[in-house]
Amino acid sequence: MTRAEFLSEMDAILELPAGTLTGGEKLADLEQWNSMAMLGFIALADTNNGTRIQPRQIVNCVTVGDLLTLARAEGAAS
Amino acid sequence: MHAAISAIEYHFPEKTLSTADLSAEFPEWSAEKIDQKTGIRERHIAAPDECASDLAVAAARKLFASGACAPGEIDYVLLCTQSPDYFLPTTACLIQDRLGIPTTAGALDFNLGCSGYVYGLGLAEGLVSSGQAGRVLLLTAESYSKFLHRRDRSVRTIFGDAAAATLLTAVDTPAPLLGPFVYGTDGSGAENLIVPTGGMRCPRSAESGVASEDENGNVRSRDNLFMNGAEIFTFTLKVVPQVVGTLLEKAGILLEDVDLFVFHQANQYMLEHLRKRLKIPAGKFELAFSDCGNTVSSTIPIALQRAAGEGRLPQGSLVMLVGFGVGYSWGATLLRWRAGTRV
Incomplete structure (x- = not known):
């Protein structure tokens, strides 16, 4: 999954207009970053990279870009 | 002999909680959004004095009314619940009495949630294939709504109360069903x-x-x-x-x-x-x-x-x-x- 594809998918998960996210946004500043959006991100990583995200790993993410790094991480599943 | 599913019935409590009801309670969530995410537009909620056993008995009575078998023919009751009437006695024992199932029947509760039906089928197959029972009444019943805080939308949108009754009978087949x-x-x-x-x-x-x-x-x-x-x-x-x-x-x-x-x-x-x-x-x-x-x-x-x-x-x-x-x-x-x- 490319960075652009990931950001596009995250736009959809966060119900933002296409092309909104650039990666630098702080999750804490995104009103729609909630428990449902977290499930959407976990599903996205699972579907596209086969990466099984542990929710405690998400807590350490500060920006949207951090989520991409996590989604791409090999062996994120435990 | 092996166990075969001979009949299934279910029962919902009368009271319902619609997505529109939830949306009114949680105005920050639209009904459309709740529907879209959960796929659930209505849940049934047990009345304050309505327990899992009441729901299970109603489901079982429907099954008997269908003509699948009579209560007197049941020789084992398995009840899967995590919301029993009491710590003790066993809720399945109360249900045996209310349904008029013979006192020669075995009855037990087992505490499992969403995996419980598969485990119940496994137990029933074991009881039948080992010759311990010929007609098993497998009941699943929950009143999770009683565990939920009314301001916890993460679970109130999802869970509903219900019971199901499944009749498993011994059949003479070479391979398990x-x-x-x-x-x-x-x-x-x-x-x-x-x-x-x-x-x-x-x-x-x-x-x-x-x-x-x-x-x-x-x-x-x-x-x-x-x-x-x-x-x-x-x-x-x-x-x-x-x-x-x-x-x-x-x-x-x-x-x-x-x-x-x-x-x-x-x-x-x-x-x-x-x-x-x-x-x-x-x-x-x-x-x-x-x-x-x-x-x-x-x-x-x-x-x-x-x-x-x-x-x-x-x-x-x-x-x-x-x-x-x-x-x-x-x-x-x-x-x-x-x-x-x-x-």
Whole structure:
């Protein structure tokens, strides 16, 4: 999954207009970053990279870009 | 002899909680959004004086009224519940008496949630094939709504109350009609779906009943049910594809050989993701929660009953059942559907 594809998918998960996210946004500043959006991100990583995200790993993410790094991480599943 | 499903019935409490009701209580969530995420438009809620046993008795009475068998013919009662009437006595014993099932029958409760139906079928097959029973009444019944804090939308949108009754009878067939079975348990996930108090480990107290708000704006006390949705989702993504693969391997069949998949009806979001991940065609994947929500151990029998009742289970259909959830606990099995099963 490319960075652009990931950001596009995250736009959809966060119900933002296409092309909104650039990666630098702080999750804490995104009103729609909630428990449902977290499930959407976990599903996205699972579907596209086969990466099984542990929710405690998400807590350490500060920006949207951090989520991409996590989604791409090999062996994120435990 | 082997166990065969001879009849299935279910019962919902009369009172309902619609998505519109929830939207009115939680104005920050639109009904449309709740519908879209959960796929649930209505849940049934037990009355204050209505317990799991009442729901189970109603489901069983429907089954007897269908002519499947008479209460006097039952020789074993299995009740799956996590909301029993009492710590003791065993709720299945109370149900035996209320239904007029002979005092020569065995009866027991087993405490499992969303995996419970598959485990119940496994227990029934064991009882029948070992000659211990000839007609097993498998009941699943929950009143989870009594565990939920009214300001906790994370669970109130999902769970509904219900009971189901399944009759398993001994039939003389060379091969089992149920099975093989695959089971799994991982108690390390216990804290992610739990009612923390009320048992011996942590009795309820004035202190445990004090509610507080979490980071997502949901309110609950330690006397209420807590669900860590993200952890449960992650567990499901890990376990369900594995258990499906293991069952197919154990049975020596391919995914394409299965006519219908009936998974625990958790919610639309989770099921749709699992279906796509496993590459199961939508037409072979049963969905039965929009009018009742996640009814825990009753979701699979409700879905099975509806599939059969609506003609989607012709004679000989091969059905895969997969239950997963609280514990963590999971189980999967295959069943061969028989024509003439009363639904």
